[in-house]
Amino acid sequence: MKTQISKKLFVILSIAFTLSLSALPVHSQSEERTLSAAQEWVKGIEVPGLGYRSWVTGIQPPVEEEVEEAKGIDAFVDKIMTPINAVIYNAVFFSVPFFGSDLKLVVAWLVVGAVFCTIYFGLVNFRGFLQALRLVRGDYSNPNDHGEVSHFQALATALSGTVGVGNIGAVPVLIVLGGPGAVFWMIVAGFLGMSSKFCECTLGVKYRNENPDGSVSGGPMYSLKKGLAELGKPGLGKILAIFFSITVVFGCLGGGNMFQANQAYVQFVNITGGADSFLAGKGWLFGLVFAILVGVVIVGGIKSIAKVTEKVVPFMAILYLIGALIVLFINMDRIPAAVGAIFANAFTPGGVTGGFVGVLILGFQRAAFSNEAGIGSAAIAHSAVRTKEPVTEGLVSLLEPFIDTVVICTITALVILTTVYGDPSIAHLSGVGLTSEAMMRTVAWFPTPLSIAVVLFAFSTMISWSYYGLKGWTYCFGESKAADISFKLIFCLFVIIGCSIPLASVLDFSDAMIFAMAIPNILGIYFLAPLVKKEMKSYFARVKSGEIVNYRKLNASKN
Amino acid sequence: MSKLIMVGVDGSEPGVRAAELxxxxxxANGAKLSIVYVIEWSPYSFNTPEENEQRHKRREEEIDAANTMILKPLVEKLSTTGIEVEGLVFHGHPAKTLNSVANENHASRIFIGRTGGSGISQLLFGSVAGNLVQTAKVPVTVVP
Known part of the structure; x- marks a missing residue:
């Protein structure tokens, strides 16, 4: 999903250079360069100035490839952005040494928030899990409310914004950097994230705005504003809400747009023949077409394309899982060893920078970026559900980190661990390329559907994020047709920019913005958690007493 | 409790004939007539966030349109025969919804039209009538 934005960039780059590798004779020299890059990558060397991508991934993108393109507008924008970026980026991703590892404070902020929610809500991530499944299945849906947004639909929409390239491309990097043990901590953090997601989505529904025309607007900016006003802190609430809105707009244009578009372009070139593709080097053309496709969906309201994507994406996700499971099935004999390695290396990792703490931090980071728990984005999507009980939406949303991190990321990890892990001949691969190679070794044609999946994931993530950004934008400028259209046009413009000029500094900036969203959002969680707890207790009590009707049971007893 | 007869309509000619029958x-039986229109809807579809946001409004619009364009004219027309007629709109799977509404209201019979059109629409609507015949707990009359 969007979170992996950063990784995606590097994934893109790494794919680009993988591609250049495949164009053998021409680039034979570049192999040396690539190998050295790969060695640095394996060692996890952080390259100053590469920012977020390098610390998330530890991978140094093959900078040379970009330099060639960096001229004209590109260089100009970079020149303006670099100083701004330096300040903001360093502020958001400020890191402190922590038992021999670098700990990004924003990651600690997310993890502490998640731990707090898990404890404060009495392990709601486990206790509420079955109830969440029942809600998604529709057991508690009043037949008279049919036709409204169902819990399943809200979950599916939010997931399409969360599950994406990172689930396929960033997990291999985690394993290369942190070893199998990092997967263990990623899963732990996935479980913790379920609790913070629960809280932020409950708040989103509780404090959303119901507009006179019957539509709804919700998300952390509304819960911060209204919730803190209720607590007698209207000033603080307003400031945090505006802060959140601004960060969501920039995060949307960068990570939710340019990065995705770029990723889609690279993958598309990949499917259509790599360096020989008719689109190779014509990013602007692809960007234009992609922008038009995005435009007809979000501006023109042509739902058929959105419909197609929204139907195809879950299908692709399931297809990916089936493919991965087939690979696992074929390599079944190696699964026990892989699982054993995940546990064994979690506490005693060999040769990983920072040892135990280093592995823990890597795993936590991966999870935080993947499922976006604590970032506040999903709360915007979940607010559209018309439920009388905000807690129900919170419960449903806790399935997201579970599906995203605990299920999908873990399966990718197992695929890597049972196939290519430890094989020195794949040191030049990374990201999607590595997953692709892992699958190809088992079933030769798997990489093609994988690439198609990546393009579609990027498209649907953009559609979801365009909505998040729009909500931030209209929060700042008011809900009007003009505000609406102007944002959507800007969004389309950025699609083209994203495909044609990969601007590291702009992307770093937007990555910083996405994680800056966590600052007001988690602050809001701390302030408003008691309200959520009260609602949660009352909800569970009423479910127990039968005051909240389980329609499935009711119907079963009738028959 | 008075007898109730239910008819499922979809705005098509056979639907109207089914309602008349x-x-x-x-x-003839001194029963009350419920005319039911089901708007096809599934809780398991995939939507964009914007569609979700607008969903409540759309739902009201859909119900409104079904009422004014299909049910109201039918109800008015059939009321003139002296029977008690009501029009109901639901969202859901057509056959399942007709079935469960019939059960809940203890309808004694269900009438439904079968479109004789061509292609996909026939296939779809045909399956509603067919499905209903298979699953209903009361007699079903299919009107061509």
């Missing part, structure tokens, strides 16, 4: 039947 059902009205005759209701008249």
């Amino acid at each position: 059902a009205a005759e039947e209701a008249n």
Whole structure:
């Protein structure tokens, strides 16, 4: 999903250079360069100035490839952005040494928030899990409310914004950097994230705005504003809400747009023949077409394309899982060893920078970026559900980190661990390329559907994020047709920019913005958690007493 | 409890004929007539966030349109025969919804039209009538 934005960039780059590798004779020299890059990558060397991508991934993108393109507008924008970026980026991703590892404070902020929610809500991530499944299945849906947004639909929409390239491309990097043990901590953090997601989505529904025309607007900016006003802190609430809105707009244009578009372009070139593709080097053309496709969906309201994507994406996700499971099935004999390695290396990792703490931090980071728990984005999507009980939406949303991190990321990890892990001949691969190679070794044609999946994931993530950004934008400028259209046009413009000029500094900036969203959002969680707890207790009590009707049971007893 | 006869309509000609036949039947038995229109909807579809946001509004619009364009004219027309007629709109799977509404209201019979059109629409609507015949707990009359 969007979170992996950063990784995606590097994934893109790494794919680009993988591609250049495949164009053998021409680039034979570049192999040396690539190998050295790969060695640095394996060692996890952080390259100053590469920012977020390098610390998330530890991978140094093959900078040379970009330099060639960096001229004209590109260089100009970079020149303006670099100083701004330096300040903001360093502020958001400020890191402190922590038992021999670098700990990004924003990651600690997310993890502490998640731990707090898990404890404060009495392990709601486990206790509420079955109830969440029942809600998604529709057991508690009043037949008279049919036709409204169902819990399943809200979950599916939010997931399409969360599950994406990172689930396929960033997990291999985690394993290369942190070893199998990092997967263990990623899963732990996935479980913790379920609790913070629960809280932020409950708040989103509780404090959303119901507009006179019957539509709804919700998300952390509304819960911060209204919730803190209720607590007698209207000033603080307003400031945090505006802060959140601004960060969501920039995060949307960068990570939710340019990065995705770029990723889609690279993958598309990949499917259509790599360096020989008719689109190779014509990013602007692809960007234009992609922008038009995005435009007809979000501006023109042509739902058929959105419909197609929204139907195809879950299908692709399931297809990916089936493919991965087939690979696992074929390599079944190696699964026990892989699982054993995940546990064994979690506490005693060999040769990983920072040892135990280093592995823990890597795993936590991966999870935080993947499922976006604590970032506040999903709360915007979940607010559209018309439920009388905000807690129900919170419960449903806790399935997201579970599906995203605990299920999908873990399966990718197992695929890597049972196939290519430890094989020195794949040191030049990374990201999607590595997953692709892992699958190809088992079933030769798997990489093609994988690439198609990546393009579609990027498209649907953009559609979801365009909505998040729009909500931030209209929060700042008011809900009007003009505000609406102007944002959507800007969004389309950025699609083209994203495909044609990969601007590291702009992307770093937007990555910083996405994680800056966590600052007001988690602050809001701390302030408003008691309200959520009260609602949660009352909800569970009423479910127990039968005051909240389980329609499935009711119907079963009738028959 | 008075007898109730239910008819499922979809805005098509056979639907209207089914409603007329059902009205005759209701008249003959002194039963009440429920005309039901089901808007096809599934809780398991995939939507964009914007669609979700607009969903409540759309739902009201859909119900409104079904009422004014299909049910109201039918109800008015059939009321003139002297029977008690009501129009109901639901969202859901057509056959399942007709079935569960019939069960809940203890309808004694269900009438439904079968479109004789071509292609996909026939296939779809045909399956509603067919499905209903398979699953209903009361007699079903299919009107061509």
